[in-house]
Amino acid sequence: MAHGKDPSFLESVEYSFNRAANLLDLPPGLKEQIRECNSTYTVRFGVRMRGGIRTFTGYRAVHSEHMEPVKGGIRYDSRVNQDEVEALASLMTYKCAVVEAPFGGSKGGLCINPREYTAEEIETITRRFAFELIKRDLINPSQNVPAPDMGTGPREMAWIADQYMHMNTTDINSRACVTGKPLNVGGIQGRVEATGRGVQYALQEFFRHPKDQAKCGLEGTLEGKRVVVQGLGNVGYHAALFLSEEDGSKVTAIIEWDGAVIDDDGLNVDEVSHHIQSTGGIKGCPYGTYVKDGLSVLEKECDILIPAAIEAVITSENADRIKAPLIIEAANGPITAPADTILRRKGIVVIPDMYANAGGVTVSYFEWVKNLSHIRFGRMQRRQEEARGTLLVNELNRLFKKSNVPVSFSEQFVGKYLRGAGELELVRSGLDDTMRLAYQAISDVWRRREDVDDLRTAAYVVSIQRIAQSYQSIAL
Ligand code: NAD
Numbered sequence: 508m509a510h511g512k513d514p515s516f517l518e519s520v521e522y523s524f525n526r527a528a529n530l531l532d533l534p535p536g537l538k539e540q541i542r543e544c545n546s547t548y549t550v551r552f553g554v555r556m557r558g559g560i561r562t563f564t565g566y567r568a569v570h571s572e573h574m575e576p577v578k579g580g581i582r583y584d585s586r587v588n589q590d591e592v593e594a595l596a597s598l599m600t601y602k603c604a605v606v607e608a609p610f611g612g613s614k615g616g617l618c619i620n621p622r623e624y625t626a627e628e629i630e631t632i633t634r635r636f637a638f639e640l641i642k643r644d645l646i647n648p649s650q651n652v653p654a655p656d657m658g659t660g661p662r663e664m665a666w667i668a669d670q671y672m673h674m675n676t677t678d679i680n681s682r683a684c685v686t687g688k689p690l691n692v693g694g695i696q697g698r699v700e701a702t703g704r705g706v707q708y709a710l711q712e713f714f715r716h717p718k719d720q721a722k723c724g725l726e727g728t729l730e731g732k733r734v735v736v737q738g739l740g741n742v743g744y745h746a747a748l749f750l751s752e753e754d755g756s757k758v759t760a761i762i763e764w765d766g767a768v769i770d771d772d773g774l775n776v777d778e779v780s781h782h783i784q785s786t787g788g789i790k791g792c793p794y795g796t797y798v799k800d801g802l803s804v805l806e807k808e809c810d811i812l813i814p815a816a817i818e819a820v821i822t823s824e825n826a827d828r829i830k831a832p833l834i835i836e837a838a839n840g841p842i843t844a845p846a847d848t849i850l851r852r853k854g855i856v857v858i859p860d861m862y863a864n865a866g867g868v869t870v871s872y873f874e875w876v877k878n879l880s881h882i883r884f885g886r887m888q889r890r891q892e893e894a895r896g897t898l899l900v901n902e903l904n905r906l907f908k909k910s911n912v913p914v915s916f917s918e919q920f921v922g923k924y925l926r927g928a929g930e931l932e933l934v935r936s937g938l939d940d941t942m943r944l945a946y947q948a949i950s951d952v953w954r955r956r957e958d959v960d961d962l963r964t965a966a967y968v969v970s971i972q973r974i975a976q977s978y979q980s981i982a983l
Pocket residue numbers: 655656657658659702737738739740741742743762763764765801815816817818837838839840864865867868
């Protein structure tokens with residue numbers, strides 16, 4: 508997908524890192540220490556299947572261990588390679604620092620097209636891959652905690668957790684060895700939607716900053732804004748769904764690997780998603796107008812462009828033709844470094860990946876804490892909160908009656924006010940708070956520093972400063 512002249516994913520990440528690090532007064536050598544990937548483990552393993560043995564190649568890169576465990580997803584895709592895994596691992600380091608999740612950065616990947624294998628085969632392959640990583644502590648609750656990424660989900664995480672438990676039968680914290688698990692094996696409510704939800708919260712916060720909006724000529728709220736989404740997988744689906752159903756935005760185009768559909772009046776995200784789920788692609792979708800060349804739809808006029816599929820889809824080849832004033836990088840690395848420069852010159856504002864898609868790792872952090880504390884969030888206080896609320900409402904009603912005040916609370920208010928927060932409400936509240944505070948820190952740097960002219964550099968500045976501080980207290 509990347510344009511021939513563009514740098515690799517890792518080079519693009521390092522370019523953005525250097526741009527920001529060069530603005531900071533760091534002790535000699537620290538910039539390099541932070542930037543370089545600490546280690547990458549490559550494994551080739553055989554799996555007996557279909558009457559023979561198939562060999563698979565997998566990676567687990569650890570970018571920075573300034574905080575442990577290190578954290579980062581495992582991706583299943585036939586394009587996975589060492590450069591990509593290292594780029595993604597370094598992004599994880601910066602991402603965790605931006606949202607103040609106490610982790611270093613890591614990432615894993617397996618070169619495989621999951622569509623070519625049955626569920627049983629994927630389970631065997633996943634368990635074999637996990638075995639190789641677990642025996643080297645590259646999956647471990649206190650050292651390295653994977654999560655889902657492209658091509659993997661709760662199902663794969665459950666197999667990994669089970670594999671770890673088989674190999675570590677006395678580890679009481681074994682469930683914390685991986686996040687993004689299904690609820691019944693120690694997952695947390697709201698994890699599946701978390702990254703898309705985080706994209707929504709990031710946009711809501713951006714639209715609470717009129718001066719930031721003005722930089723790309725947008726104003727008002729998300730209501731009625733035209734949104735183009737690329738990739739209707741986990742992240743893209745949830746972001747598009749929440750923006751259209753809760754914020755009143757209009758999803759005017761959805762781009763998938765085999766084309767795109769367009770409807771200027773707004774697409775129903777669930778309907779399009781059902782079509783993709785049942786047929787494996789967007790082609791033949793009965794809603795909107797089908798366009799074969801999906802990539803060209805990135806250039807469609809809209810207010811917000813959300814690349815949520817793969818890296819390097821906006822390159823030096825097409826950047827000049829992008830018309831969206833605002834791009835939010837729901838995917839990791841969708842814009843190459845040269846394309847980023849072109850977009851900046853055009854006045855297009857980019858909300859960068861390291862912040863925009865950090866909702867996933869944020870809720871993973873909550874899940875890890877839940878697993879270590881062995882208790883569901885809200886379990887102790889929910890009914891107590893409700894009892895206190897009931898006490899207050901009853902007492903006020905008694906006083907109104909006694910003083911002959913002709914007022915009463917509406918049933919709707921009482922219902923909402925008395926409902927104690929369960930796990931999902933607490934997770935969403937924690938995620939919303941995280942996304943707001945992180946944006947405020949980034950936006951503050953963007954506005955206050957004259958040498959910072961974009962949100963990506965601002966996010967790197969925030970992140971590098973925090974990582975540099977942690978390095979001051981560790982032995983090297
Ligand atoms: P996914 O596998 O659930 O979805 C990816 C979607 O993109 C699929 O619908 C796929 O068909 C589509 N796609 C693939 N190639 C495409 C192409 N060339 N053009 C258009 N569409 C294409 O993956 P996901 O988990 O949603 O991840 C998407 C991106 O978000 C990745 O960059 C990933 O690293 C990033 N991300 C994911 C999470 C998470 O929690 N899942 C967290 C942070 C970042």
